[in-house]
Amino acid sequence: MKKIILLFAIVCSFTSCNVTESIVFDENGSGQFLVTYEMGEAMKAMTAAMGGEDSDSEKKKGGEVMDTTMVFADIMETYKDSIAALPEEKRLAMEAVKDMFMNMKMNEDEGVMNMGIGLNFNSIDDLKNINEKIKKAQSLNSQGDQVGSMKENSPLGNFFGSDDNKTGYILTENSFSRVTKIDAPEADEEDAVVELFDETSESNQEFIEYFENAFYTVKLTFPKTIKSVSVEGAEFSKDRKTVTYKTNWIEYLKNPKLLDVNVEFVNE
Incomplete structure (x- = not known):
């Protein structure tokens, strides 16, 4: 029974889940990269599935509240002896x-x-392997092995996205670019995109409805004013230093390049 509950919890964590990728740049080119997984709707669905809303007496007690940040460097220093005893794969992660x-x-x-999951970076070069770092950080979660198994052995694995796609970031004095690289020879990249996710597949159609209201959002903040962006429908902050755009999760699975963007800055 516990395994079934755990499996359901993992499924809920990846269904109806909105993902926001945020990058904030400082004047000197440093900044913060953060990918946030918003699972509130999944939590509500899981609560309902496990027996519905709490009784009035339980509500009066107040639900759990948590707001915590774990810095991996601090954890490694505090628990260095325990980490040294971990399996090599976890230790290297x-x-x-x-x-x-x-x-x-x-x-x-x-x-x-x-x-x-985030990174305080000193320069844009620190983001070169960010996809791999996020993957490793996720693998440290106690549920990492179960999620990995689901990705490989369950139809739901098709909805988690590809681990092989790489996202690159280029920052110059006058522009910024987000570029997705599909893991395929240059000549075959267009065909590779077509094969990433088949929404007509019978096994995929069984779960598509759970992801209809899920989105992948990109939010970029710069120290300079934005002149233009290559994505239609993008929203700007009042000072035009932050741009936000998104795409439906299914559309993102079909073509991750939909989130690529070219940003031009005002020449100040």
């Missing part, structure tokens, strides 16, 4: 993400459940 952090915000009464 800790080494690879020691400059990253993970935060968790939860408020059961308000239906908030957000998990973020």
